[in-house]
Amino acid sequence: MTGSRVDRRGETRAVARRQVQAILRQLFPATEGVAIDHTWSGALGVPRDWCATVHLDERTGPGWAGGCVGHGVTSANLVGRTLRDLIPRRRTGLTRLPWVGRTVRGWEPEPLRRLGVRGLCAAHRAADRHENSGLERTSVIARVADAVSGR
Structure with a gap:
């Protein structure tokens, strides 16, 4: 890293x-x-948009999955079952999910990546404080941070 x-x-x-x-x-x-x-x-290694992705190289056979951030246990189970269906090339509801074959935008070069990550973490901490003070909906701070991150 x-x-x-x-x-x-x-x-x-x-x-x-x-x-x-x-x-x-x-x-x-x-x-x-x-x-x-x-x-x-x-x-913690995360994709730029914090979203899971599942890939299978149908020509050579290797498959991989990653980005199970924030929903690790449940999404890891689901990406495993998705790969299970992709490998024998079964077309199922899982293999039609939008995370299959999705292209992930790369991170910015250093030091922009680090500055961006730190800034987004600070924004989410501020959003948490705002929401914990009694706000009944997602803080505008969190919505802006999500938009900036591409989430």
């Missing part, structure tokens, strides 16, 4: 642990006082 620092030891930053713990306690008050033994940390 270029332009972003990665903790090679796999340790989650203390500030991130505190933020996740606060969210956990807010969403599940019964967890108050329950110890958190482990946190996960690692590099």
